[in-house]
Amino acid sequence: MERTTLDLWVGMFVVAGMAALVMLAMKVGNLGTYNVSEAYQVHAYFSNIGGLKAQASIRSAGVVVGRVTEITLDTERYEAKVVMSLDNRYQFPTDTFANILTSGLLGEQYIGLMPGGDEAMLKNGEQMKQTQSAMVLEDLIGKFMYSKAAEPAK
Amino acid sequence: MPVTNILRTIGRRVVDAVWHIGVVTRFFFLTLIYSGSCFRRFHLIIKELFSTGVMSLIIIIVAGLFVGMVLGLQGYETLKRYGSESALGVMVALSLVREMGPVVAALLFASRAGSAMTAEIGLMKATEQISAMEMMAVNPIARIVAPRFWAGVISMPFLAAMFSAVGIFGGYLVGVVQIGVDEGSFWSQMQAAVDFREDIMNGIIKSLVFGTVVTLIALFEGFDAPPTAEGVSGATTRTVVTSSLAILMLDFVLTAIMFRGA
Numbered sequence: 001m002e003r004t005t006l007d008l009w010v011g012m013f014v015v016a017g018m019a020a021l022v023m024l025a026m027k028v029g030n031l032g033t034y035n036v037s038e039a040y041q042v043h044a045y046f047s048n049i050g051g052l053k054a055q056a057s058i059r060s061a062g063v064v065v066g067r068v069t070e071i072t073l074d075t076e077r078y079e080a081k082v083v084m085s086l087d088n089r090y091q092f093p094t095d096t097f098a099n100i101l102t103s104g105l106l107g108e109q110y111i112g113l114m115p116g117g118d119e120a121m122l123k124n125g126e127q128m129k130q131t132q133s134a135m136v137l138e139d140l141i142g143k144f145m146y147s148k149a150a151e152p153a154k
Numbered sequence: 155m156p157v158t159n160i161l162r163t164i165g166r167r168v169v170d171a172v173w174h175i176g177v178v179t180r181f182f183f184l185t186l187i188y189s190g191s192c193f194r195r196f197h198l199i200i201k202e203l204f205s206t207g208v209m210s211l212i213i214i215i216v217a218g219l220f221v222g223m224v225l226g227l228q229g230y231e232t233l234k235r236y237g238s239e240s241a242l243g244v245m246v247a248l249s250l251v252r253e254m255g256p257v258v259a260a261l262l263f264a265s266r267a268g269s270a271m272t273a274e275i276g277l278m279k280a281t282e283q284i285s286a287m288e289m290m291a292v293n294p295i296a297r298i299v300a301p302r303f304w305a306g307v308i309s310m311p312f313l314a315a316m317f318s319a320v321g322i323f324g325g326y327l328v329g330v331v332q333i334g335v336d337e338g339s340f341w342s343q344m345q346a347a348v349d350f351r352e353d354i355m356n357g358i359i360k361s362l363v364f365g366t367v368v369t370l371i372a373l374f375e376g377f378d379a380p381p382t383a384e385g386v387s388g389a390t391t392r393t394v395v396t397s398s399l400a401i402l403m404l405d406f407v408l409t410a411i412m413f414r415g416a
Contacts, residue, residue: 006200006201006204007200009204009208010200010203010204010207010208012208013203013204013207013208013211013309013312014312016211016312016316017309017311017312017313017315017316018312019319020312020315020316020318020319020320021311021312021315021354021358023319024251024315024318024319024322024354025350025354027341027345028247028251028318028319028322028344028345028348028354055349057346108346108347
């Protein structure tokens with residue numbers, strides 16, 4: 001008799017612990033938010049990826065359509081090769097433009113896709129040809145100073 | 155000859171410490187070896203799970219709620235300066251899941267359950283219950299130590315997960331309900347930033363390690379205590395001090411391994 005109430009309490013403890021874990025996984029973590037169930041892989045070359053990381057989101061018109069799966073340096077062209085897996089529900093033309101963008105002023109970096117006008121769609125393993133690298137603050141400042149110096153003195 | 159005396163003292167301390175580590179390691183392996191029988195008699199573990207896990211629930215939940223509320227307040231004050239109050243959820247969730255949850259839950263566990271374990275076993279030894287068991291050919295490590303060990307190892311991740319979950323709720327209460335941070339960005343930025351494998355699983359691994367270490371220290375100190383009233387009180391103090399220090403040091407090592415440059 002004693003043991004059954006004890007079992008009940010321990011069972012409640014384990015259930016509460018499991019519930020906390022599931023809540024952490026689903027509500028707090030990214031397990032419940034987006035999983036690429038049916039995905040196809042495309043890749044693109046960037047001359048500079050800035051602070052882009054694997055698992056970064058890929059968005060088109062602000063909607064998350066995929067995740068960055070792998071980032072490597074291609075030593076033949078000395079450019080960063082970014083492999084992306086995109087949801088099968090979304091198809092993009094072959095001349096889609098891939099930008100590395102930043103959400104907010106200090107936010108994380110993601111890849112924004114701007115669809116082109118081509119009739120043919122990107123297939124698994126194909127490459128996005130048109131890319132724009134991440135904005136690097138030092139480059140921007142350098143360009144600004146260069147253009148200031150080039151202005152005629154008043 | 156004061157110099158030789160000092161040298162002798164240092165040498166004895168070092169040899170004692172190494173000896174101690176060796177005994178603890180042997181104790182740990184003996185516990186693992188004799189664990190088989192306590193899994194066949196699972197009600198022993200259930201009984202210990204009640205006294206270590208269930209009885210620690212209240213302190214864990216109340217402490218988690220207040221730690222989360224403090225994180226919400228402090229995080230809001232700091233993030234407001236940079237105009238990024240919407241990242242409050244990320245801050246609260248990451249600090250709880252990665253660090254505060256496992257560490258604070260383990261510290262509370264050490265002082266709530268670890269000290270009780272040490273005192274209980276120390277008193278069993280002082281009243282010669284352990285010798286009586288040995289006389290009856292009952293292995294005290296299999297009968298007393300192993301069930302408590304596994305109960306501690308099992309309950310620690312659950313307690314840490316509950317601490318984090320309740321703490322995030324506390325941060326939500328202060329940040330969203332009281333101060334008025336946007337609810338949507340609180341949860342969505344949190345979900346975008348917290349990774350299940352990187353953050354939550356690593357937190358669980360941390361709490362498993364802490365559970366093992368705290369329970370092992372508590373059981374060993376109890377088993378090793380001199381069988382006097384003074385000895386038991388000293389062992390209880392040592393349990394809390396040693397396991398708190400061990401938690402904090404191990405946390406640094408584990409964090410350095412898990413989150414370096416990720």
